[in-house]
Amino acid sequence: MIPEAAAWLIYFVPLTAAGVIAVFLRNRPLDAGRLMIGAIGVSWLLALWALNSVLSGDHPGESIGYDPHHWVTIGTALDVSFGINIDGLTGVMLVVVTSVALLVQIYSTGYMHGDGGYYRYFAYMGLFCSSMLGLVLASSLLQLFIFWELVGVSSYLLIGFWFDRPSAAAAAKKAFIVTRFGDFGFMLGIIFIWTQTGEFDIATLNANAKELSAGVLAGFSLGLFAGAVGKSAQFPLHVWLPDAMEGPTPVSALIHAATMVAAGVYLIARFFPAFEAAPPYVHTIVAYTGAITALMAATIGLVATDVKRVLAYSTISQLGYMVMALGLGGYVAAIFHLFTHAFFKALLFLGSGSVNHATGTFDMRLMGGLRSHMPITFWTFVIGSLSLAGVFPLAGFWSKDEILITALDNDPVLFVVGVSVAFMTALYMFRAIILTFLGAYKGGESSAHGDGGHHSLHESPLSMVAPLVILAVPAIAIGWVNLGGGFGHLLEGALPEALRHGHHEASSLVIVVSTVAALAGIASAFAIYYARMPAPEVIRARLAPLHMLAERKYFMDIIAEDILVRGVLYRGFCRVSELFDTYVVDFAVNMVGRVTRIASEVARRSTMGQQQAYSSLLLAGVIGAVVMLFALTGNLMER
């Protein structure tokens, strides 16, 4: 059993390393990278220990109880305590975060080699890993929220890592503010549930959820969901994630694909007992938000020309899948997909970074023919794509099937959505492969979007290739962990008895339909983009309005930025307030000043210098005041 101190170390080790880098290693960047790899390696070992502890208990997956510690107390009215919670869900998340983080750090030593901000990069990465691990270990809602915000700020710092690029600085700001809109709901949810129950402890809240009224549970669940919509880039707050691709690619792989963006899914899963107890309309809202997100993002993925944006929209789409699963009650399905997605999507992002390292661009129109130059990148990218497309027997197949089974059991409409998204996923991924790796090379370079790097078509260095190869293994095989339902059993250990469903029986209908959808998507990609029968331009012309809609991202950026923020908020509410402040409030103040001055002018003129007149006025004033006092109180003399 892992002792509590070791559990705290899981996230204090990277935090300490980040501090050491910021203070002592600014002039020794290579040591900074090594230190961070070592620190996350330690966290990884501790995470494995934690997972092992959870597995080896009498009831696998059940929480290891540690006593919380007081953070703030105000009399008896408020008691905020922090602690560590480790159960099946935490154990899985810890291993996902530390494994991917470790590989991404190793990859970064190659990818970021020679960057002027190398030490800063690793310090920020340490801050992120520490916050993310703190988020999954938190035993209290407020503690979770604290780390929730800290991963947000690490993301802000890393998206804006190349702050001299205006686009990166703008993307960082946008990411933080858009997610804050979601956090507004999340905060209200936290405040609301505390006002209702006086409780922050996650386990207690979940255990007592049944006793709360439907309205309270609905308010709380929707608050959590608002947070998830922001962080996990669900419609309509998804607009920040594609822009976040301005950050260095390893950052996209770790934060904006594998871990932080999945925090919203984790959050709902963490409160699954309370969420399940909420009224059904809450579940419907969540499921359909997820479905809309999955569908919308997949269609944009079909037309994006930047390989990283394809992956970004794919991530939004897959997160929508997970959220849909949660809305349908598929706790295990959602987390299982989160788990497999983390590996193959990190692999794909790192692969795109490797491509960028060679070509200097992310624009697929400038690529092509990279297969022979970068065989390892190519093959690992194909493995990741097959896994994402859900081809048997790769990891993505198993988790996607879980979600589709859940959908089929609960809502046929969402099942159809799920299958069509699966088709589109296969299509856009293989479109990306064909445009990037097959055909003839189209020059690369020159784009301002690239991360820089060397522009000769060679395979990337070992430090970058090795993580790709290592990640390819879980992208193929990690789905097998749930073949006997062991993984689901571990996750469900975190839930109360009543919510444990046991293992889903595989449905042959779902297997057939999803496999056909995936293969059809791949075949279509080859037909259109490789054989050009029909050519993409033909399809584009046929579907012109739809194509335009997807290409313009359904005008969501324009609606959000130009209309809502610049228009309604900045030119509307802000400007009205400013004008009101200047021309009404302050004007009134200045008028009072002016009137006083005029009045005193009048008074000055009335100084006629006659002592008698002054005295009589004074007397009248005193009498008036006394009369008023009597009138007001009546009993002054009795005191």
Place this chain on the structure above:
Amino acid sequence: MLTAFLLLPLAGVLMIAFLPKDREHEAKYLALLVTTIAFAISLFTFVWFDRSVEGYQFVDRLQWITAQDAGFTVQFVLGVDGLSLPMMVLTGLLTVAAVLISFNITLRPKEYFIWLLVLETAVAGVFLSLDLIQFFLFWELELLPMYLLISIWGSGRKEYSAMKFLLYTIGGSALMLVGFLVLGLSAGTFDIAELAAAPPAEAIIPLAAIFWFIMAAFLVKLPVFPVHTWLPDAHTDAPTAVSVMLAGVLLKMGGYGILRIVLPILPQQSLDFRMVLATIAGFSVVYGALITIRQRDLKRLVAYSSVSHMGFVLLGISAMGAVGLSGATLQMFTHGTITGLLFIMVGLVYDRAHTRQIADLSGLMHRMPLIGTVFVVTGLAALGLPGMSGFVAEITVFLGAFGPHPIATSFAVFGVVLGAGYILWTVQRVFTGPMNERWAHLPDATEWWERTAMAGMLASIGIVGIYPRVLTDVVNMGIAPIAAVLGGGA
């Protein structure tokens, strides 16, 4: 001890006054020495403060005007409890910071530092006085140095701004004096503790009117909508150190006055008007934030953000319970350090670039990594990032206020989203982007006094953010009796 804290700056005034003309540049060292000792005294008081006892400690009492036949005595009495102690430490800390960042003052330095020290005494007197008349005298004493500091060492429309500040405050305090006199004469005492122990049931004018008379002065000082327009002008035209003092400690006099005087002495009226206060507070937060977004001058931007952030203080107060009141006290302390530091950062930028127009600035991060980094960190603290003190205060206010005022609190929470907007947008415009040749020659913060001021303020923000009990355990002792009078609810 408290008397020493109060009088030490005046001793410094004497020392500086006797400096010969040719050594006037040494005034700053004397001022630093004196304020550092005063700060040390406040820290000692903080450490020795008994955290298990409610009520006043370290009391110094002196009968001043005794007129028993007339029914009242005026006395000189100082003391601290959990409410005033954080304000005392804040005053000590910010004055040191204000002196440090004034090290480059060359215009009439002797007078400048004299007035800065007088200001410290006046503010400390407000926070430590336990008698209404004495409180009022220190309240008025603060006006003189402020008026002179703004109108002589300021910039822009400095006379207008200084006069506006003066008139607003005098207008408020005239009403306050009426309120104090009526209260004191009705109850036969001006002693705050005695008045709080036996709140007057009636007076020669309705208590509700007295409530608003006194509140008028405090709401102006806080400030909240619609009596806030003196603040942006005063801040914009004041020298950096005065902005730091103004935002850091002078605004706190308003919130402190409400907590120390209005709530305990007029509890029923406070409860009666809590909805009004909450509405003003929620509105102020959002209104202030909306206007902040539009500001083009860095200093005006920070000033308007103060209007928004001080709304949290009033919101916490309007909750009228232990959690909300503690949150309000924490917010006063934390706003003092965070906004104080933001003004310092703006001042450092202005000292170098000689402009505060956001549109003129860009890419400063390249040449000023230290100033840029500290600005970003402080900005994150201002937008309520956990791990820093602002978050602790805000969440405590929200938790306390949501129960009685769900709508006003929701508005205030939305103010946090807007806060992220104006802070990060400012950072983006001023510090990021490609290097701007126009600013390529500017130096970073290299002087020891600049770095010391930044480090001290950052330390206080971080310590309270990570381990808030260092403050809350003290604040609890001051808030508990007030909350008990108000009914002790959450």
